[in-house]
Amino acid sequence: MKVLGVAFALGATAALGLLSGVPYRAESGEHAIIRLAWRARGERVHRCRRPTDAELAKLPQHMRPQEICERGISPYRLRVTLDHRQVVDELVRAGGAQGDRPLFVFHDLPVPPGEHRVAITFERAESEEPDTDHEDDTRETPQRLTLDETVSLAPAAIVLVTYDHDRQRLVLLAGPQGDR
Amino acid sequence: MRRLTTLFQRVAWRGLSRLDAAFNRLYGWRLNPLYRSGALVVALFVVLLVTGVYLLFFYRLGAPYQSVAALTAEPWLGRWIRGLHRYASDAAVIAVLVHALRMFAQGRSWGPRTLAWVTGLILVFVTLICGWTGLVMVWDGPAQVLAQEGARLFDVLPVFAEPISRAFVGERPIPSAFFFLNLFAHIALPIGMGLLVWLHVSRVARPGLLPPRRLMWGAVGLLTLLAVLWPAPLGPEANLFQLPGPAPYDLFYTFWLPLSQALPAPAVWAIGAVISAALLLVPWLASPPLALRPVPSTVDESLCTGCEQCYLDCPYEAIAMIARPGGDEGTRSARIAHVNPALCVSCGICAGSCAPMGVGPPGRTGRDQLSAVRAFVAATRPGARSVVVIACDRGAGGVARGLPISGVHVWPVTCAGNLHTSVIELLVRAGAGGVVVATCPPRDCWNREGPTWLEQRLYHEREAELQERVDRRRIRVVHAARGNRSVGVEAIAELQAAIAELERARAEDGFDVGAACEVEEVRP
Numbered sequence: 001m002k003v004l005g006v007a008f009a010l011g012a013t014a015a016l017g018l019l020s021g022v023p024y025r026a027e028s029g030e031h032a033i034i035r036l037a038w039r040a041r042g043e044r045v046h047r048c049r050r051p052t053d054a055e056l057a058k059l060p061q062h063m064r065p066q067e068i069c070e071r072g073i074s075p076y077r078l079r080v081t082l083d084h085r086q087v088v089d090e091l092v093r094a095g096g097a098q099g100d101r102p103l104f105v106f107h108d109l110p111v112p113p114g115e116h117r118v119a120i121t122f123e124r125a126e127s128e129e130p131d132t133d134h135e136d137d138t139r140e141t142p143q144r145l146t147l148d149e150t151v152s153l154a155p156a157a158i159v160l161v162t163y164d165h166d167r168q169r170l171v172l173l174a175g176p177q178g179d180r
Numbered sequence: 181m182r183r184l185t186t187l188f189q190r191v192a193w194r195g196l197s198r199l200d201a202a203f204n205r206l207y208g209w210r211l212n213p214l215y216r217s218g219a220l221v222v223a224l225f226v227v228l229l230v231t232g233v234y235l236l237f238f239y240r241l242g243a244p245y246q247s248v249a250a251l252t253a254e255p256w257l258g259r260w261i262r263g264l265h266r267y268a269s270d271a272a273v274i275a276v277l278v279h280a281l282r283m284f285a286q287g288r289s290w291g292p293r294t295l296a297w298v299t300g301l302i303l304v305f306v307t308l309i310c311g312w313t314g315l316v317m318v319w320d321g322p323a324q325v326l327a328q329e330g331a332r333l334f335d336v337l338p339v340f341a342e343p344i345s346r347a348f349v350g351e352r353p354i355p356s357a358f359f360f361l362n363l364f365a366h367i368a369l370p371i372g373m374g375l376l377v378w379l380h381v382s383r384v385a386r387p388g389l390l391p392p393r394r395l396m397w398g399a400v401g402l403l404t405l406l407a408v409l410w411p412a413p414l415g416p417e418a419n420l421f422q423l424p425g426p427a428p429y430d431l432f433y434t435f436w437l438p439l440s441q442a443l444p445a446p447a448v449w450a451i452g453a454v455i456s457a458a459l460l461l462v463p464w465l466a467s468p469p470l471a472l473r474p475v476p477s478t479v480d481e482s483l484c485t486g487c488e489q490c491y492l493d494c495p496y497e498a499i500a501m502i503a504r505p506g507g508d509e510g511t512r513s514a515r516i517a518h519v520n521p522a523l524c525v526s527c528g529i530c531a532g533s534c535a536p537m538g539v540g541p542p543g544r545t546g547r548d549q550l551s552a553v554r555a556f557v558a559a560t561r562p563g564a565r566s567v568v569v570i571a572c573d574r575g576a577g578g579v580a581r582g583l584p585i586s587g588v589h590v591w592p593v594t595c596a597g598n599l600h601t602s603v604i605e606l607l608v609r610a611g612a613g614g615v616v617v618a619t620c621p622p623r624d625c626w627n628r629e630g631p632t633w634l635e636q637r638l639y640h641e642r643e644a645e646l647q648e649r650v651d652r653r654r655i656r657v658v659h660a661a662r663g664n665r666s667v668g669v670e671a672i673a674e675l676q677a678a679i680a681e682l683e684r685a686r687a688e689d690g691f692d693v694g695a696a697c698e699v700e701e702v703r704p
Binding site: 005008009013014016017020021022023024025026027029033035038039095096097104156157159175 | 206207266267270271274321322325338341342343345346349350351398402403405406410412413420421422423424425426427428429430431432434437438441
């Protein structure tokens with residue numbers, strides 16, 4: 001029994017070692033990724049209007065405002081075509097409870113390895129309010145950003161499309177070495 | 181839902197009993213690691229602390245992977261200390277799971293034990309988080325996957341102003357602040373765990389925080405051997421511009437990864453919430469219906485001598501000594517025992533520790549036990565060559581059930597630990613050839629300290645001791661798990677052989693064990 005006990009203990013310890021490093025592949029590795037990831041500072045909008053009589057009637061006398069103002073960041077529309085096929089068409093809204101945080105884009109587009117043509121348009125959505133004022137902000141992302149490039153991807157490679165704040169344009173990064 | 185929980189409990193109990201029995205055969209109950217899984221976690225926690233402090237000296241926030249790779253390449257200390265740190269954390273997960281399963285299967289998760297169950301669950305959760313942060317610190321391929329998956333999951337929560345995922349897209353190098361935060365969490369969480377462990381055991385008296393030395397050093401030795409022979413795996417360095425290739429993943433901390441990656445983040449949170457809620461509800465789901473719940477102990481103030489033994493023996497600190505209501509004039513003592521029903525799990529240990537038989541759960545006090553055993557003697561009339569087996573109805577009950585030996589009478593009790601020694605005296609003086617008390621292994625007593633106190637009352641004169649006049653040669657105490665029937669059978673056969681050599685047992689007439697005991701223990 002003693003020998004059996006020692007053998008079992010050694011076996012269980014070896015099993016622990018094996019289970020501590022189970023070979024696993026988190027991604028299939030047969031594809032590549034075009035990753036769109038950037039942060040943009042959209043147009044800061046500030047809409048004000050006079051409250052209606054009905055709205056004022058609901059409030060106590062001392063709490064009735066002269067005007068009601070809403071602040072936020074105007075949304076952008078993101079369109080992506082991959083090899084002339086539209087793969088993304090969405091409205092990117094600002095984050096945060098008040099909708100006043102920057103805009104974030106994050107998309108992983110899995111593609112087979114090889115050459116691909118990717119065309120991206122990121123443009124400010126038409127304002128729905130004609131009387132919108134906007135505050136001047138030099139850090140604001142341009143109204144329209146585009147990128148139209150052919151990328152060559154090795155298996156399991158990731159190419160990053162991001163926004164270069166200094167040059168104010170979308171750029172492709174294929175590694176820590178820099179632009180493609 | 182309650183029925184389902186009961187079904188799970190039974191299945192878990194059967195499986196665990198078989199495992200217990202198998203491990204008892206291999207290592208004996210003293211070194212059975214399954215019985216000391218909770219204490220093993222604490223011992224492994226200490227190992228993690230010591231090895232972690234060493235690793236901290238070499239970990240560099242600016243070059244996490246390079247520093248870990250250098251440690252792994254260092255053949256003398258670094259390599260095996262990192263391995264020991266890793267394997268000890270893995271072993272801790274197994275020990276935690278065994279411990280939780282045992283508490284669930286044995287129905288030790290509800291009532292006054294709810295606090296221990298809930299804090300235990302939080303400890304499991306924190307342990308998994310600690311493991312996660314530890315694996316990410318290495319910053320190899322699996323670390324990258326874990327970090328990105330974690331970011332994906334947290335990004336759906338309306339908590340962070342900016343998505344965390346952005347940190348891992350490769351737009352810029354991973355900031356050192358990330359590794360600092362990770363390291364901080366990896367160190368701060370275990371400190372918080374210390375507080376949780378204190379809460380976890382706060383309702384038990386004399387918590388056994390460390391396993392027996394041989395078991396502890398055996399476990400540490402085996403893990404060290406593994407660390408020396410088989411260094412902890414290290415995958416290729418994380419590369420945010422490359423999909424992670426095949427790499428060694430720690431199953432104990434990343435078991436959830438394949439499922440998580442296959443599901444949308446809200447679904448992962450929903451599944452996690454359902455599992456957590458189900459586990460948190462165990463104390464309510466596993467508790468028997470109100471009518472079937474065991475009633476807490478009570479104290480018969482007229483019998484209490486204020487000796488404090490029940491107060492000392494209670495494994496759950498449910499008994500306090502208070503001033504006798506109405507003063508002590510003309511009574512036995514100024515103070516009496518008082519049971520707090522909110523803390524009492526109705527284990528009945530106090531019934532066995534009270535010489536004058538004045539405390540215990542209703543129907544299970546020493547006096548009740550004597551009444552029951554008198555009826556048992558009248559019904560079975562144990563002869564001079566027969567053996568009475570008093571078997572704990574839980575773990576050791578299986579040992580006695582269906583014993584195929586002639587001349588053996590079985591008297592089941594709820595816990596051998598609440599057995600009053602007067603019961604054994606009565607059996608011997610009533611003419612039984614011998615008495616075998618089959619208890620669960622002391623390290624697996626459902627009431628923690630039952631067999632320990634019983635043995636001390638029988639052989640070491642612990643208060644409420646077996647009287648001198650009782651012939652110890654006719655008594656055996658055997659510790660066996662449910663599946664270790666042969667242990668019980670062997671003990672019975674040995675006792676039968678022994679009593680055959682002794683003078684023939686004779687039934688005494690006109691004795692009253694209860695009254696004798698009561699009078700002897702009175703303190704004026």
